[in-house]
Amino acid sequence: MRRPGWFLSAIAAGLYIFLYAPIVVIIVFSFNAARFGTVWEGFTTKWYGALLHDSAALSATKNTLLLALVSTGIATLLGSLLAFGLTRFDFPGRKIFDRVLYVPVFVPDIVLATSLLLFYSLVGSFIPALELGMTTMILGHVTFQISFVAIVVRARLAGLDPALEEAARDLGAGEWKTFLHVTLPLMLPGVLAGAMLAFTLSLDDFIVSFFTSGPGSTTLPILIYSSVKRGLTPDINALATLIILISVLATVSLTWLQKNKQDPHPKK
């Protein structure tokens, strides 16, 4: 139609600078040679090198990735099946489960975190596997990830043409064959987008990890949280810069996947 006027553009630019400039500041200062304070003393990449020898940062990175990968795997499988079940079948209580699905979206993280902690402490005395640590963190992450995966996958399934599956069945394909060769390829972009979203959520999560982690299962957000309390250092800036970079890449690819899934019948 038209291009926005200069006045509105200026206000918008000012607003974005106000909100986003701090991110640029953190990236710039991760290359600052000064050990303390925010005085610029020259360009260096030594803080990134120092991270490679920082055992706390390395083990936190390992934990974060392990947690994100395992929980995303479980949540994607369960969430996709749930979405499939909820769109395709009718069963008593379907409406209620539909509401339950949205509970983790609306319940504040702190409530989810404290309730999980309470649950683990109640059950932990009977089931030793549920002692606080990596297992409880993975289960906690899966709990909120399932909802997001299921919501994304269901959006994809709702847009599919049922005639395609009916045609496959009509032409003699069995249940599994129809699912594997027709339904699954069609819902796959949704599943991938859901998995990417779940992965980002797990990577960024602080509060659920914070409450359900045990000794030795510190993740990157927890590490940064405790470092900020002790005062900011350039290596933490470097670490934060790396995390921001990874998260942005994941989000951009998520947007890309979702853009592709808008059209369920791509033209050849």
Place this chain on the structure above:
Amino acid sequence: MTPAATPFQLPQRLPQRHATTESPFVRRGLIGIALVFLGLFLVVPLVSVFVQAFSKGIAFYIHTLGDPNAWSAIKLTLLAAGISVPLNCVFGVAAAWVIAKFDFRGKNVLLTLIDLPFSVSPVISGMIYVLVFGAQGWLGHYRDAEHAWFPWLQSWINDHNIKIIFAVPGIVLATIFVTFPFVARELIPLMQAQGRSEEEAARVLGASGWQTFWRVTVPNIKWGLLYGVILCNARAMGEFGAVSVVSGKIRGETNTLPLHIEALYDDYNFAGAFAMASLLAFLALVTLGLKTWVEHKNAASNDKGEKL
């Protein structure tokens, strides 16, 4: 939580279709595992929060909620939400309006920027403000004037004795940043799907920009907007990570409701912590009810549109 990919009101299909139904065994197996998991790790813990909240009796529950520190936490949470939600409502409508109705260079960059607070970890969102406004920070309170980057801004902050980090402005700022994308994310797909033809028709018929906006655009997006506001508000009241980094956790002064829950928990006052948590959980359930109502209304108004 970030419902980044929750599109507004999807067309629902009737669930039962006879041509392609699987055997009951497969059917139950598929959904069963996920439902058992959600029941065990979501419903049971949430119910036990309410049980624990009342474990010391109703008098203790009322006592916990009536505590001055609890009151101050509730008021601060309402204040932060009360400032950030209307602001983000305006930002969100403006951002969605620009993206859906105008063509300009750098549109994809703007889209990425809008999504950025979703993708950045809340702890880092808080940390960036500590780095800029903190005591040792870039525009910090006690920064050495010799190395000032923006001397006028720094002396203005010092002269007026404005505290940002470990004070209310920092909490509000962090909340605004974290909840920034919610309204825009709901409205962008909606406004893109509606296209520009109605606005263009209004302009051709002689309406001014504001008239077009209030009489054509707003009625079209009102349910989507309300949905975005509900999500934004839920997150604003429940935000923990970013706020905890900038708040300093001074009881009765800079503790929000979620931070107060953690403080009570650290005091081993479990019944108190769960009493406060039950309040937040109750607010979330109200929000969920509102969301259902909005979707219902939206579906109803869509049906009416189709009949006409």
